[in-house]
Amino acid sequence: MKIYYLLMPLMLFGCNSIEERQLIESTPTAENILITNVDVFDGEDSVLTANQYLLLEGGIIKSITTNLPDTVGLSAHTINGFGKTIIPGLIDAHVHLSGSGAVPWDNYRANESYNLQAYLHTGITTVYDLGGLSKGLEELTEKVKEQTLVGPDIFHTHIPITVKNSHPIPLTEIMLPWPLKTMVNTISPTIEAVDEADDLIADYLENEVDFVKLICDQIPPGSPQMTYEQMKALISAAHKNKKKVFVHIGSPENAVNAIKAGADVLAHGVWRGQLTKEQAEFIARSKVPLIYTLSGFENITHIHHGDYTPTRLDSIVVPHEILSPVLGENGKHVHNQEVMNAFFESAAENKKYWKQNFRLLLEAGAVIAVGTDSNLPGTYAGSTYLQELELLKEYGLSNFEILKAATTTNANLFLKSPDFGSVKVGHKANLILLDRNPIEDLTTLESPSLIIKNGKLISRISY
Ligand SMILES: [Zn+2]
Missing domain, CATH: 3.20.20.140 (Metal-dependent hydrolases)
Structure with a gap:
């Protein structure tokens, strides 16, 4: 030692x-989450991909599609992403x-x-x-x-x-x-x-x-x-x-x-x-x-x-x-x-x-x-x-x-192929849902609509 x-x-x-204070609350387990009709900033492209469906399974981004994915047999919590933008954590x-x-x-x-x-x-x-x-x-x-x-x-x-x-x-x-x-x-x-x-x-x-x-x-x-x-x-x-x-x-x-x-x-x-x-x-x-x-x-x-x-x-x-x-x-x-x-x-x-x-x-x-x-x-x-x-x-x-x-x-600072930092299939479901397009208005980051960490919903406690 x-x-x-x-x-x-x-x-x-x-x-x-x-003294300890609580800032956030988290759902106990990773959920399957379906985000519908959301605009995506993938971390690389300056143009958003509009109206996408993101399926998050077990804390991972399972699919990103232009049509509603098949979720039969999967209990997925659905979030309406219409008019919102999703970006990497x-x-x-x-x-x-x-x-x-x-x-x-x-x-x-x-x-x-x-x-x-x-x-x-x-x-x-x-x-x-x-x-x-x-x-x-x-x-x-x-x-x-x-x-x-x-x-x-x-x-x-x-x-x-x-x-x-x-x-x-x-x-x-x-x-x-x-x-x-x-x-x-x-x-x-x-x-x-x-x-x-x-x-x-x-x-x-x-x-x-x-x-x-x-x-x-x-x-x-x-x-x-x-x-x-x-x-x-x-x-x-x-x-x-x-x-x-x-x-x-x-x-x-x-x-x-x-x-x-x-x-x-x-x-x-x-x-x-x-x-x-x-x-x-x-x-x-x-x-x-x-x-x-x-x-x-x-x-x-x-x-x-x-x-x-x-x-x-x-x-x-x-x-x-x-x-x-x-x-x-x-x-x-x-x-x-x-x-x-x-x-x-x-x-x-x-x-x-x-x-x-x-x-x-x-x-x-x-x-x-x-x-x-x-x-x-x-x-x-x-x-x-x-x-x-x-x-x-x-x-x-x-x-x-x-x-x-x-x-x-x-x-990409020190890892060869990180599984975070962009919105991609197979990456960790670390995401922020925003009310506005942050490329047009960065201040939207001050009040995220939703934060998702490893597929878990994080809610902010306001003071
Ligand atoms: Zn330092």
């Missing part, structure tokens, strides 16, 4: 917990289920099952966890699979590999009580010499993981960051073991180096510094997707300035205890948090480059994926995802491009 599993109960010690490609979203000056323990409910409440039926203890994440993954816990399907990594005193170590330290804060450097997998890479990856893969995560960034600015050589050695060791690698990046140089070192996915866009046209073209040509996470970065700049306001959905879904310490003037408490403040301040200073960076990447044809980095201060399970979609639109993506990124692009 690894030392961090022994430390887990201690890590939770000293943090307050939040959404995917959040960057989450941390074991984050609470609380700030260090008013800390609360994460409630993973609540987080899972919050994602599903927004129509997110799959999440990729980009950093947490693999053992705990695997337990959640299994519970969702066995259907003893209601939530999106989970794919996950372990604690990201980094270098000593580099992200996420300084930020994690401030979230933990003494003496745990003194142990973070020991617990985090770190690389020094390049020839340690094979052993480090072998060790990492003793944990149950779907992909590998590395960090190459400076949070706070000036802290050590992983070198190109270290990244290259780790990525090739992971690839030898047939694992894809997600690399957290910050600057244009980080992005270019990660791609040259063989990264499969960039976690975050360029948030630190100004991209040149050449760098943007290099990133685009590589076809390595960027999970941009605009909302988290935008929100921390507001928290820093003391003018953060939550979205309508944040106010419904995020517990008051988590939200209130960052609202408006309260957010300025961050100025007393040395490490966190340096990070938030540098985000605020770099904000002037973000739209231009994004525009250069779009013009060059870069692949954009959708994720939130929730839960951290300013980015919350489910609700922030809709803010992310809105910001992607403000930054220049079309509704169709956003919907495609949130479904098929995300589904």
Whole structure:
């Protein structure tokens, strides 16, 4: 048993917990469902296929037809889809289920099952966890699979590999009580010499993981960051073991180096510094997707300035205890948090480059994926995802491009032939039924008519 599993109960010690609240209700078993006369957005095509019949059997999309399918002998629950649009369940490609979203000056323990409910409440039926203890994440993954816990399907990594005193170590330290804060450097997998890479990856893969995560960034600015050589050695060791690698990046140089070192996915866009046209073209040509996470970065700049306001959905879904310490003037408490403040301040200073960076990447044809980095201060399970979609639109993506990124692009980030992320026969019945065509009106996602997860009807509890 690894030392961090022994430390887990201690890590939770000293943090307050939040009262459980219910956001969704689910039917007990997967039903056979027939959706009649519905328009289909399959996740790929910009033109909807009108008036289709979808038959869902045992949690799988059994058929998609233009005529009423034969359901003799099958007891199917019928849903009238006339005038509505069905789309694939959404995917959040960057989450941390074991984050609470609380700030260090008013800390609360994460409630993973609540987080899972919050994602599903927004129509997110799959999440990729980009950093947490693999053992705990695997337990959640299994519970969702066995259907003893209601939530999106989970794919996950372990604690990201980094270098000593580099992200996420300084930020994690401030979230933990003494003496745990003194142990973070020991617990985090770190690389020094390049020839340690094979052993480090072998060790990492003793944990149950779907992909590998590395960090190459400076949070706070000036802290050590992983070198190109270290990244290259780790990525090739992971690839030898047939694992894809997600690399957290910050600057244009980080992005270019990660791609040259063989990264499969960039976690975050360029948030630190100004991209040149050449760098943007290099990133685009590589076809390595960027999970941009605009909302988290935008929100921390507001928290820093003391003018953060939550979205309508944040106010419904995020517990008051988590939200209130960052609202408006309260957010300025961050100025007393040395490490966190340096990070938030540098985000605020770099904000002037973000739209231009994004525009250069779009013009060059870069692949954009959708994720939130929730839960951290300013980015919350489910609700922030809709803010992310809105910001992607403000930054220049079309509704169709956003919907495609949130479904098929995300589904193909690391899996060869995923059985989710599009409306196709044989795929999981993870679907959202919407009142309007989201390609024309993205805001229809705020109030889905119906959410279906593995063939089960999910109803949203309203507050
Ligand atoms: Zn993250």
